[in-house]
Amino acid sequence: MNALDGIVTHLDGTAVVTMRGEIDAASTPTFFALVDQAVNAAPHVVFDMRDVWFMDSSGLAVFEYATREQQRRGGTITVRQPSRAVMRTMEITGLDRLVMVDAFVD
Numbered sequence: 001m002n003a004l005d006g007i008v009t010h011l012d013g014t015a016v017v018t019m020r021g022e023i024d025a026a027s028t029p030t031f032f033a034l035v036d037q038a039v040n041a042a043p044h045v046v047f048d049m050r051d052v053w054f055m056d057s058s059g060l061a062v063f064e065y066a067t068r069e070q071q072r073r074g075g076t077i078t079v080r081q082p083s084r085a086v087m088r089t090m091e092i093t094g095l096d097r098l099v100m101v102d103a104f105v106d
Helices: 028-039 057-073 084-093
Strands: 004-011 014-023 044-055 076-080 100-102
Touching: 004 028, 014 028, 014 057, 028 044, 028 057, 044 057, 044 084, 057 076, 057 084
Parallel strands: 014 044, 044 076, 076 100
Antiparallel strands: 004 014
16 A cells, blocks of 8 residues: 555646655655656646655655756756654755755644
């Protein structure tokens, strides 16, 4: 069973990836597919993380891929409303300095 659901929508040159669940080794293939679809579709990608309550190193690796791809293409990545737990993981690893973060939620 997959612990992550998500969808990619498009608005004015931005791909918005909305997710719900946990990003871990079991859900990484789903997360990677969403990320790959988004970075190949738009110069700007927003990850709506308000309903993601956990992310481990496998999720961080996918974010690193997305960041590299967007930088190579001259695009941007924004993480919107990560939970405190996800934000803490981003801070510990320095991911919060590589992407734009739009307010975290408790």
